[in-house]
Amino acid sequence: MKNLVIVESPNKIKTIKKYLGEEYEVLACNGHIFEMKTSGQFGLGINFDEWEPIYKPDSSKKKIIQDLKKASKSADKIFIATDPDREGEAIGYNLIEALSIEDRYERIKYNEITEEAIKKAINKPLKIDINLINSQKSRRMLDRIIGFRLSNLLARRIANPRTNPSAGRVQSIALKLVIDKEEEIKQFIPIKYNTIKAESEDKVHLFNFFYKENKDFDNSEWIKPEKSKQILSELIGDLVVKQVKTSTKSDAKITPLKQSTLFKKSGMSSKNVTRILQELYEGLDDNGGLISYPRTDSTRLSETFINQAKSYIKKQFGNEYISDTIKGFSGDQDAHEAIRPTDCSLTPDLAKEKFNLNEGQYKIYKIIYNTSLQAIMLPPKREILRYELENNGHWFKLSGSKIVFDGYFALIGKDQQIELPKYKENDVVKIRKYILDENQTNPPSRYNEGSLIEAMDEIKVGRPSTFASTVNVLKERQYVESVNGSLIPNDYGYIALNILKESTKDIIKENYTASIEEKLNKIADGEMDYKIMMNDFWKDFQDKINETISENKEKVKLQVEETGELCPENGAPLIYRYNKKTGQRFIGCSSFPECKFLKPDPNAKTFYKRKKYNTKEETKKI
Known part of the structure; x- marks a missing residue:
């Protein structure tokens, strides 16, 4: 074997191998192969002297790592073809270290899975961008520090939580946005x-x-x-x-699509939109991708696509329909393109017929296709x-x-x-x-998943690769409930946020989180030393959190809800209880632990168990 190409998702293997031919072997790492340890100071898994995450091989990837090592030993050249964002860069960097291929690798980036894009990337290889690596690992350490310390704070302060409470730099701001909106609605006085x-x-x-x-x-x-x-x-x-x-x-004029706008336009759950976007990006039936890389905050379009689209519009409608100016800009997250179709001639109806698109796939592809071409046409x-x-x-x-x-x-x-x-x-x-x-006048509307993601994007909190999973965490932790599509905070969410705001006044604020994002962007651009930033952050954070921990405050109890029934074993009221790991509601005796009677709740919503996903988006902790 002469050449080895390592991608993230196994769904890309057949398509890319078909494009490159027999001279190339294509294997997948299935996202991150390393995970941060939970040892050391505060169980954070960080080397504070060097400001380096302490990694260990992901135990679920043992076989994958062995196969990659075996394949890399017989390869003359290894192409790191992970996704074109900071997480993809970090995964690639860890692969280089794990496989000991520092002198034999090339980094290739592509924004769409088409034959032209893959071959162009192979012919113009790069090297790993150390600035992106520093930005990603800084984000990883920041989120680990803030998430672990604040989650532990909640665990100490809430007496009977419905689920294991969690907090985070981005997650807690998302919760604050939902609760602030609810308070705005409560205080609204109609005119x-x-x-x-x-x-x-x-x-x-x-x-x-x-x-x-x-x-x-x-x-x-x-x-x-x-x-x-x-x-x-x-x-x-x-x-x-x-x-x-x-x-x-x-x-x-129409602006090309960034991911957060698509979430709002679709009217679908962020989880479903994320899945569909990945399917359309990776392609169906091994025929290449239908759309460009979807996890983007950019609204710019490449010159190549603009020229292709102009030719298509001229042929279909006439030269007088082509706009001389395109409304868009480069985003902060590595300036990816906007989400667009890979082939202008593949109309939504043709795509539906050719690939047997389901209703959700067709809806998302149609939004992307129409918006992209409209952006290049005169209004x-x-x-x-x-x-x-x-x-x-x-x-x-x-x-x-x-x-x-x-x-x-x-x-x-x-x-x-x-x-x-x-x-x-x-x-x-x-x-x-x-x-x-x-x-x-009517009160303001509550957030739905799409409008919450758009709000987070507007204030520069979070990033495209984690928007959907942030919203899902709020629902899984049962801080908010989705009612007819609207996100409504409950007493658990209120208590969690109040404790965080009371304990960390300067951290759970939009401008604080946005300022961190700005510094991470500067690190990615090579304009800031990440170790200086981490040192400054750590000193400031420690001062704030130590002051909070030293205060001996009473625990807050969630109010229990009675079912209206009595326990058949001792006559005490039956109450709703929750599995802290899964969030599943069930019915138990109010005199627990003296009485251990319990039974399923027939009206409970089904919560899926959190599992480890192969895609990097689902594995990151917010």
Whole structure:
């Protein structure tokens, strides 16, 4: 064997081997082959003198490591083809050390699993980026320190937790966002306002009352309730057209997709979206990937894809549909591309037919495909018509638009257009009746999984590879519940966050976590020494946590919930209890441990056991 290619996922093996031919053997490491020890000071598994994680081989990867060592000994050259992010770089670095191939390896990076991309990467090999390694291991040590120490703090302070309590640099901020939103909803005071509409005699059009200058509200159509009845009483007869305005306006340009936006657009659970993205990236039926690397916070598109897309758009719709500018930017996480299709000619319907996509796969691929091509097309242009009408000093308006250039609607279909009547100034519009509507403002919406991930991304907390698993941890720990898609914090989540905020005032804050992300980005760019950053962090963190630990505070007890039944063995009330490892709810006697009666809860939600996944996303602790 002359060449060995090591990838992360075994699902890539057949496809990449097909592209490279018999001269290449392709094997998978199944994510991280090392894990951090839990020995040493505070059980953190860190060499504090050198600021190095203390690793040990993952016991579940013993056979994989043996096979990789055997294959690497007979290979002339080894290509490290792990994913193109910091975690992938770290996995590659550990492979180099474990296999002792420092003088025989090449690092290859590819953003899509296509023949062209794989062969191009092989022909332009790199070396491991030590700055990315330093950034990744700094993040790993930071998260281990904060997660372990704060989780231990919670374990000491909560008397009867439903699950083993956990905290973390990113996880706890996500919980804080959910609870802050819930508090905002609780404190919300609705504002009452009215609106008035004029219904045309033919019952086709509704004209909206508006103020030329509204001093009561920002919205020109809102009327104070106490004023509305007087206005209504003064509206007599028909409306007179006072002004006809026409203008032209283009719709908004479309921004290419980053992962957090896709989570929100999909309306699906983050866990399902993550799985589908990986399936589409790795490809179906060994025919290559349908999309580019999905764990990205970038909205830029490569020049290669832009040129391919422009050629496709020109052929399908015409040169006049191509935009000269693309709305996007490079993200902080190694500036990956946006998520995009790998082949513009593979439309969603063709992909569904060719690969037998299921409903979820088709939905996600369609969002990615349409958004990517829309970003390279000109937006639709509209001719806007607006009428302003008057009755007894009170003003009404009616506006609509017609599409004069369909732009990216040529790809996705036009929206419905409402045809307006043709009026001239001083025309009289016959009115059938004036309608008063009583309204009030609504509280802000709770987060769902997608909007929470988007919020985390906006404030630079977390990273694309861990957004979904962060949300899953909140649900698994039972800090929040998903009700009709909305994330609602419960008493356990409130207690956990209150203890953390009370004990670590300066750590469970968005700006603190965001500042760490900024420093990690500087380390990745070679602009900061990671050891100096870790030393500064450790001193500051120790001062804060030691002060907290020295305080002798009482434990907080979660309120137990009675089932309404009595124990058949001693007559004590039966209560709901929880398996701390799995979170599964069951029914037990309130006099436990004196009485050990228990039975299953027929109404309990099924919680899956946490398991060790092969993909790196699921193995990382937040």
